[in-house]
Ligand SMILES: Nc1ncnc2c1ncn2[C@@H]1O[C@H](COP(=O)(O)OP(=O)(O)OP(=O)(O)O)[C@@H](O)[C@H]1O
């Protein structure tokens with residue numbers, strides 16, 4: 001449904017997107033994840049045709065965004081990050097205006113408007129001035145204008161940003177509800193949100209795609225490494241070489257070392273593959289050496305950890 | 321066409337909910353009324369004098385009444401037109417609504433023409449209100465109608481050029497004040513550029529300046545002379561600035 005091929009975008013000296021490619025299947029809900037300034041908004045603006053890519057192409061359905069812009073845009077409903085609306089218009093008039101701009105036939109306009117208002121929970125404020133609405137209701141008006149004319153593709157830039165918890169849940173439910181019939185791309189900073197509503201996640205960092213997968217797979221693939229945290233009282237270098245000598249240990253990062261009355265207390269973080277639990281082995285070796293063991297715990301990685309790990313590493317080494 | 325009309329209607333409607341438009345309209349009515357009144361008084365005195373003293377020569381309506389009247393009214397247009405256009409794109413850029421507007425299946429040309437023609441229509445409505453002054457003349461005297469019509473046409477065409485300049489400057493910045501000042505600057509240059517070369521050497525440059533000068537092309541119309549060259553000048557000037565606005569929109573997509 002959406003095909004982004006080798007898209008790069010250069011803003012003066014900043015390279016906001018660097019050779020980004022991905023596709024979105026019809027009916028799929030795709031999550032865009034990335035730290036501030038990663039290029040999520042830029043990618044969305046290129047998909048919606050508001051920006052022209054420096055390189056690469058975007059297709060929406062059968063239409064190239066550059067070559068048949070009107071037809072491509074007619075398929076998209078867009079909710080920009082800042083939800084810009086005409087504040088001096090009334091909700092109903094505004095959505096009527098959008099319906100006319102998007103070419104909803106006159107005969108269907110009234111019914112469509114009523115349906116959209118109901119769907120977004122706006123019926124009670126239909127006669128209010130947009131500028132006087134609360135942030136949450138303005139967000140709904142923003143979603144309502146995206147839904148106007150029933151476009152098959154929705155591009156939502158941080159749709160739950162700035163809402164209260166109850167409204168967040170409502171908007172999420174709305175998006176999930178829309179998901180079956182429409183292709184949706186949404187960006188967010190809230191990681192649990194992605195696992196809740198998205199079938200697939202794209203993580204982008206510094207303009208490049210670092211991972212594309214289902215939230216579950218992302219979890220699993222990185223769970224292949226289990227992480228063990230050890231705090232022991234031992235000489236630092238001996239202890240590190242001991243840890244490294246254990247079969248199955250992939251990486252071994254020393255944390256802080258504290259001098260105590262009883263000697264050194266050193267923290268080490270070990271990553272290994274998940275198929276074996278190294279904890280008993282580590283414990284027995286430490287005891288054999290006569291060192292003290294203060295703590296030995298296994299950490300599971302949340303999507304948050306994966307995210308942090310992916311975006312804080314260099315892109316090359318990020319995905320295996 | 322439908323989409324163009326949708327934009328046109330919204331823009332025109334939004335003039336009537338913004339205070340700026342009412343202020344501009346009120347100021348315009350009051351000032352044109354005052355100018356009209358003082359011109360009528362002056363013309364009446366002059367014609368009384370010329371009746372008493374035939375050596376003054378015959379007064380000509382177009383030369384001695386309409387021309388000074390419309391010259392003055394056009395000065396108001398020079399100042400006022402940026403106030404009508406400054407909002408058009410700048411406000412949308414500042415608030416970000418341009419982002420949504422450009423995401424709809426609407427052509428850039430439909431957006432630009434919709435906005436431009438909406439403010440031109442507003443100008444026409446405003447001008448139509450001033451027509452009560454010449455209509456008043458018909459009840460009191462019996463002036464020729466032709467020169468009034470060409471003068472109004474000249475006013476309308478000059479308005480079209482000034483407003484297209486305003487659309488252009490508004491498309492370039494998200495600051496309404498800058499858009500207005502910049503438009504005013506370009507208006508002023510077009511206005512006074514004819515004075516510079518004025519008869520001194522008659523070289524190439526002064527010829528070009530004369531051609532570009534808006535007054536050069538406006539003057540015949542207020543004198544009651546209809547020239548296709550002048551009409552072409554006004555239309556191509558408006559077209560040029562609307563075209564430039566279109567380039568600005570495209571450049572924005574490329575540059576970001
Ligand atoms: N119009 C522009 N001109 C110049 N640079 C820009 C422009 N828009 C974005 N950038 C730059 O491109 C990069 C990506 O920005 P973008 O807005 O796409 O990030 P984002 O992932 O949406 O971030 P956030 O999570 O904060 O919304 C940033 O470095 C930003 O400064």
Ligand SMILES: [Mg+2]
Pocket residue numbers: 040041042081157
């Ligand atoms: Mg963003």
